[in-house]
Amino acid sequence: MSDDSGLVVGDDGLGRPVWASVDPLLRDYYDTEWGMPIRDEQGMFERLSLEAFQSGLSWATILRKRPAFRKAFADFDPERVARFDDGDVERLMGDAGIVRNRMKVNAAITNAAATLRLREQGGLADFIWGFQPDVTPEPQTQADVPTQSPESVALAKALRKKGFSFVGPTTMYALMEAVGIVDTHLLGSHRRGTSGVWNR
Template identity: 50%
Template sequence: MVTPARCAWAESDPLLASYHDTEWGVPEHDSRALWEKLMLDGFQAGLSWLIILRKRDAFRAAFQNFDPEKVARFGEEDVERLVQDAGIVRSRSKIQAVIGNARAYLAMQAAGEDLSAFVWTMAGGTPVRNASAERLVKSPLSEEMSAALKKRGFKFVGPVIVYAWLQAVGVIDDHDHHCFRHVPH
C-alpha cells in the first residue's frame, strides 16, 4: 500500500497523520465544536500540537466535553482541581481563559450571535485557499477575527492562535501543494 503524500508537519507521528487525514482542514460549522477547537488551540500556544492531541481526551473529560454552559459555571475550586490534573496542560491562565471564553461564547449566543455564523461570515462563507506555497502563521483574516473575538471578551485568541484554529477547522485551506488533501485553485 502506498502512503499518500501529506503535509510535512503530519509526517512525524501516526497520531498527527491520522488527525491530518481525517480532521485538519475539514470545514467545521458546529459552533460548539468550533469553540472546543479554539480552546485547544489556546492550550497549544507555546507547545506542540502533538502534545495537545495526546491529551485531547483528558481535556474533554476535564472540561465537561467542552460544554460551554457547564464550563461557564466553573469556579475557583474547579481551577484548582484542573491545575492539579496531570492529564492536561496545567496552565492557570489558560484554564481561566477557557472558563472566561465559555462565558464569552454564551454572551455571544445571548446577543443573537452564533459562533459558526460569525466565523464563516467573516471568511466570506467559503474556505479561504492559500494560493501561495509560503507557510503563513497569521493573515489579515486571523488578525481581524482575533480582534473581534477579543472585543467579545475572549482570551488566548491572538492572530497566530486564531490562524492555526482557522486552518484546523477548514476556514483556511493550507494543505501543502503536494498533499493528497490539497484542493487546486
C-alpha cells in the same frame, strides 16, 4: 521520501507535510480532521480552547492530551464550562492529564461565557466563519504557508472585543486552518481541497 516541496510520500503513496508524516496520531489527525469544516458551537469552542492551550507547545502534545481535556472540560460544553468556579480551577490545576496553566484554564472558562453571549449574534461558529477570506493560500512548500492573515488579525481583535482571551492573530490563523476556513494544505497534498469549502 520527501520532494522539493517538503511533502513526504508515505508507504501508502500519499503526500503529507513533514509534521504529519511520522507520528501516527498526527498522521491520522491530518488525514481525517485537520482542515475539515467545523460549524457547530461546541466543536468550535473545543478547537478554540485547544488552540489556546497549544500556544507555546507542540500540537502533538495537545492531541495526545485531548481525551483528558475533554473529560476535564465537560466535553467542552460551553454552558457547563461557563459555570466552572474556583474549585473547578483548582481541580484542573491538579489534573496531570491536561496542560496546567492557570491563565489558559481561566481563559477557557472566560471564553465559555463569551461563547454563550455570542448566541445573541448568531453564535460562535457563524461569528468565526464570518472572517473567511475571499481566497485561500495556495502553498507549494511549507515555507509558503502563512502564520497569520488580515482576517486572523481582524478575528482576534473582534473576539477580544467580545470578551475572549488567548485569541491572538497567530492562534486564530491556526484555528482558521484547523476548521476549514482557509485551506493551507500544500498543493501536492492528497488532502488539498477535501474540505469542500475551496475548489483547490
